[in-house]
Amino acid sequence: MTAPAVRLALGPVVSIAAALGFLLLCIASLSGDWRSFFSVEAMTKMSEFALAFAAPALDLTFLGKLAVASLETLAISFLGTLLAAVGGLALALPAAGRWGRAARGISRLFLNVLRSIPELVWAALTVIAAGLGPFAGTLALALHTTGVLGRLFAESLENVPPEPQASLRHHGVKPLIVFWYATFPQALPQLMSYSLYRWEINIRAAAVLGVVGAGGLGQMLHFHLSLFQFPETASVLIGMIVLVTIVDAISNRVRDRLTL
Amino acid sequence: MTAVPREWRDPAWRGRLTAAIVFAVILGPAFYLTEFNPAVLWSEAGASAVRQFLSTFLPPATSPEFLWMVIEAAWKTVAIATVGMAIAILIAAPAALIATRVLSVSRLAQGRMALWPSALRTGMRWLLIFLRSIPEIVWAMVFVRAVGLGDTAGVMAIGITYGGMLGKVYIEILESADQQATTALLRNGAGRLSSFWYAAFPACLPELLSYTIYRWECAIRASVVMGFVGAGGLGQQMELSMKMLAGGEVLTMLSMFVLLIFMADLVSAALRKVFA
Numbered sequence: 427m428t429a430p431a432v433r434l435a436l437g438p439v440v441s442i443a444a445a446l447g448f449l450l451l452c453i454a455s456l457s458g459d460w461r462s463f464f465s466v467e468a469m470t471k472m473s474e475f476a477l478a479f480a481a482p483a484l485d486l487t488f489l490g491k492l493a494v495a496s497l498e499t500l501a502i503s504f505l506g507t508l509l510a511a512v513g514g515l516a517l518a519l520p521a522a523g524r525w526g527r528a529a530r531g532i533s534r535l536f537l538n539v540l541r542s543i544p545e546l547v548w549a550a551l552t553v554i555a556a557g558l559g560p561f562a563g564t565l566a567l568a569l570h571t572t573g574v575l576g577r578l579f580a581e582s583l584e585n586v587p588p589e590p591q592a593s594l595r596h597h598g599v600k601p602l603i604v605f606w607y608a609t610f611p612q613a614l615p616q617l618m619s620y621s622l623y624r625w626e627i628n629i630r631a632a633a634v635l636g637v638v639g640a641g642g643l644g645q646m647l648h649f650h651l652s653l654f655q656f657p658e659t660a661s662v663l664i665g666m667i668v669l670v671t672i673v674d675a676i677s678n679r680v681r682d683r684l685t686l
Numbered sequence: 687m688t689a690v691p692r693e694w695r696d697p698a699w700r701g702r703l704t705a706a707i708v709f710a711v712i713l714g715p716a717f718y719l720t721e722f723n724p725a726v727l728w729s730e731a732g733a734s735a736v737r738q739f740l741s742t743f744l745p746p747a748t749s750p751e752f753l754w755m756v757i758e759a760a761w762k763t764v765a766i767a768t769v770g771m772a773i774a775i776l777i778a779a780p781a782a783l784i785a786t787r788v789l790s791v792s793r794l795a796q797g798r799m800a801l802w803p804s805a806l807r808t809g810m811r812w813l814l815i816f817l818r819s820i821p822e823i824v825w826a827m828v829f830v831r832a833v834g835l836g837d838t839a840g841v842m843a844i845g846i847t848y849g850g851m852l853g854k855v856y857i858e859i860l861e862s863a864d865q866q867a868t869t870a871l872l873r874n875g876a877g878r879l880s881s882f883w884y885a886a887f888p889a890c891l892p893e894l895l896s897y898t899i900y901r902w903e904c905a906i907r908a909s910v911v912m913g914f915v916g917a918g919g920l921g922q923q924m925e926l927s928m929k930m931l932a933g934g935e936v937l938t939m940l941s942m943f944v945l946l947i948f949m950a951d952l953v954s955a956a957l958r959k960v961f962a
Contacts, residue, residue, distance in 0.1 A: 449772055452765035456837045457918075463829075463838050471832040501719035504712065542944045546823075546911045550928050555727055555736045560720040634823050637915060641720075651827050667819050 471654075478656035482664055492646070492665050498560050499642035499669060503632040506567030507625040513568065514575030515617070521580035534577070541573025545631045549640045560641030567628050567635070575624060582616045583609060615684045622677040622684075629673040633666045643669070742933030752935065755923070756942050763919035763946065766837050766912075767905035770844025774905075775898065777817070777849030782856035785810035788865050788886055789878045811857075818850025822908050826917040840917030844905050855897055863890050895961045903954040910943055920946070 462468060519525070520533040549566035556562040590608040599607075636644020643666050650658040696702065716722075727733065785807045787793060792800040799807070822843045829839035867885035872878070913921020920943060927935035 449768060452768040455761060455765045456769060456841065460838065463833050463842065465833075468832045472828070475828055475832070497715075498719050501716040505716045505720050505722065508713075508716075539944075542947055543940065544907065544911050546914055547924070547940070547943075550914065550925070554739055554928075554931075557726060561722055561726065564720045564722065630821060634821050637823065637827070647824065648827070651824075651831060654831065663820055663824065666821075670819075 475656050475659070478660040479664070481657060482661040483655075483657040484661070488658065488661065492643075492661060495643045495646045495662075496665050496669050499632045499636075499644070499666075500629070500673070502560050502563045502567060502635070502640075502642050503625060503629040503673070506564045506632065507571055507621060507628050509564070509568035510571030510575050510624070511617070511621045513572040514579050517572065517576040518579035518583055521576060522583040534580070537573045537576040537580075539573070540569055541577065543570065545570045545628075545635060546638060549635045549638045553639050558639040558641075563632060563635040563640030563642060563644075566640060567632060570631075571624050571628060575620060578620045579613075579617055582613045582620070586612045619681050619684050622681050626670075626674055626677050629670055633669065739931055739933055742931065743937045745934060746937040746941070747932070747934040748938065752938070756920070756939055759920045759923045759939075760942050760946050762837060763909050763913070763921070764906060764950075766840040766909045766917075766919050767844060767902060770841045770909065771848060771898070771902050771905050773841065773845030774848035774852050774901075777845065778814075778852035778856055781810055781814055781849070781853040782860065783879075783882065785814070785853070786857050786860045786886075788860050788868055789872070789882060791872060791878065794869065794872055811854075814850045814853040816850070817846050818848075818854065820847070822847035823912055823915060826912040827915045830916045835916040835918070835922070837918035840909055840912050840919060843912060843917060844909060847908075848901055848905060852898065852901060856894060859890050859893050859897065860886055863893075892961050896958045899954050899957050899961070903950045906950045907947060910946075 517533050517537055520529040521537060523530045545566050548569045549563055552562040552565040552569070556565060586609050590612065591604050594604045594608050595601075632642055632644075634644045634647075636642045636646065637648045639645065643662055647659060647662045647666075650662060727736075783789065787799070787807065790799050790803055790807075792803055825843035825846050826839055829842050830836075833839055863886065865886070867889065868881050871881035871885050876884075909917070909919055910921045910924075913919045913923070914925045916922060916925075920939060924936060924939045924943070927939065
């Protein structure tokens with residue numbers, strides 16, 4: 427009589443045990459330097475960091491610099507996303523299978539490589555090519571986002587209802603014109619909303635890219651944090667949060683209007 | 687009035703013109719602020735630096751000791767992500783239990799929550815917002831400076847940021863599910879915890895698990911990136927090799943990284959299929 431009950435309970439027990447075992451294995455392979463994490467010194471530093479949010483740096487020259495860096499971050503995210511939208515569309519055309527299967531496979535592979543390398547790693551590479559500064563950050567964002575948007579764009583181009591294209595083509599309209607007057611306008615709202623959504627993600631990424639020297643708020647953050655200037659650090663972080671909130675609000679509003 | 691034939695007139699010209707002007711007005715400053723200058727890439731200095739660095743990419747570094755080190759670093763990355771997720775769950779689960787409206791008793795009696803329970807729940811939500819609104823890489827930088835280089839900083843950074851994210855989503859999952867069973871138990875005098883364990887939790891378990899696994903996959907990606915600021919794992923080794931311009935090592939590690947993400951993707955998709 428008790429056998430079914432035992433069999434029912436076995437599944438969760440095994441999976442919980444497996445998860446716990448994996449977790450223990452992971453804990454064992456880390457250096458486990460917990461004592462220094464909870465040491466008095468580390469704790470005072472961290473509480474200083476937390477308390478700095480109550481009294482962020484507010485002198486005018488600093489706020490001026492912060493405003494410029496915020497604009498720079500905004501510009502990096504905007505231009506990076508825009509370049510990626512253009513590049514993504516260019517790569518989405520072959521990736522949507524317009525020029526045969528070989529072109530489709532090659533461009534998809536290329537998009538995958540662009541996408542699987544994170545922005546920050548791209549930034550470490552573009553800093554070598556373009557030198558320290560916001561241009562390197564813009565390029566890094568554009569490269570990664572091209573990979574992401576390219577794939578999404580290709581999918582929406584493939585999923586456009588085929589009737590308008592077919593009808594134009596039956597009347598002998600050239601492929602390029604068919605694309606601009608049938609495929610593209612149909613896909614445009616979705617392309618725009620994907621781009622705006624990526625912009626929201628990219629403003630967050632742009633804010634931290636500066637850590638490897640790619641300009642904007644991240645560079646300021648790295649600078650002040652390295653000098654243990656917590657009030658300035660807190661101001662920069664608050665600036666980041668405000669910027670992200672503003673961009674989210676704009677993007678949400680535009681996306682709402684697009685879907686109407 | 688105008689000489690333009692009627693069928694040529696664009697009915698949407700006003701919107702198009704406004705959009706074009708707004709775009710141009712934004713683009714100018716954007717190009718200026720980002721110091722946009724593609725010529726740098728083809729200039730003598732830029733191009734030769736890239737060419738030199740890229741020429742070291744081939745052949746990739748394949749000495750056995752190096753490969754072993756890369757595998758070890760990759761495993762460390764997975765370990766950082768996993769332990770970080772465990773801490774995140776320890777933060778998120780109690781926070782979600784406190785903050786969710788599903789387990790409110792005063793809501794049942796009066797139709798809306800009493801002042802103190804409502805304030806406690808709102809405060810908890812704000813704490814979660816604070817935890818997740820600072821990017822994990824910033825937490826990592828703070829911890830690296832407070833504790834020193836190493837994986838503990840990465841673990842705590844993931845634990846805190848992902849704790850905030852998981853908490854928010856757990857609350858949403860609990861509140862969007864059917865609450866009838868939980869409410870029935872609460873109305874009949876069951877405690878909050880037992881109503882949770884016997885009604886809300888089993889109903890939401892597949893969704894909770896699947897989101898947690900998805901986040902684990904994201905944590906692996908994040909832990910590579912955090913290595914760049916010194917928080918251990920594959921990223922830290924990649925940073926070192928990049929600083930030394932050792933392209934072969936960078937190429938090997940980038941390939942390892944792509945492979946790792948790919949495997950995490952597969953495992954996470956398979957697990958989610960099992961639990962869904």
